[in-house]
Amino acid sequence: MFRKISLGSLGLTVGSILTVIGFIAYATGNATLNLAGLFYGVPILLGGLALKAAELKPTPYSVPTSPEIISLREQQATSTQNQLRQDVTRFRYGQEAHLDESLEKIGLSPTDEERPELIGLRETATDGAYTLILEFASPFISLEQWQNKQEKIEKFFGPNIKAKITQSEEQFIDLALIKQN
Known part of the structure; x- marks a missing residue:
């Protein structure tokens, strides 16, 4: 609260x-x-x-999370998924953007102007596994550049995480972090 x-x-x-x-x-x-x-x-x-x-507003949920997904989250979510979800959905102070340091370490933020912007998130299930989807506006970094960093993303947010990168619309990227056993 x-x-x-x-x-x-x-x-x-x-x-x-x-x-x-x-x-x-x-x-x-x-x-x-x-x-x-x-x-x-x-x-x-x-x-x-x-x-x-110095305030950075919380990232909104693009789709409300259903009680079934909340139950799945409580059973399966990794500590990294939980920490990530909690960090981006609260007020932050002294940061330029949500996940700015993470994107920089992964290699998806060459400059502040080119950095993808986290605009929403949602939770879902993928083949029975809890999935946290981060929605980015990414006008300067292409889907191919994101896909080239998939292995690095999985290592960064892992263990037990599989990354799936899709393009929902032109200049918008969905990064799905799927819980693996």
């Missing part, structure tokens, strides 16, 4: 409230509340602004 809360928005809200209370207390001559409001409110407000500026 807390993964879905923006710390930047929380800091802005709390900091704004405390700062306003501090100014009102100053105007009414309440020195104690004035100090508490201003000395806590302004730094929290500035911290909220800084977090908001």
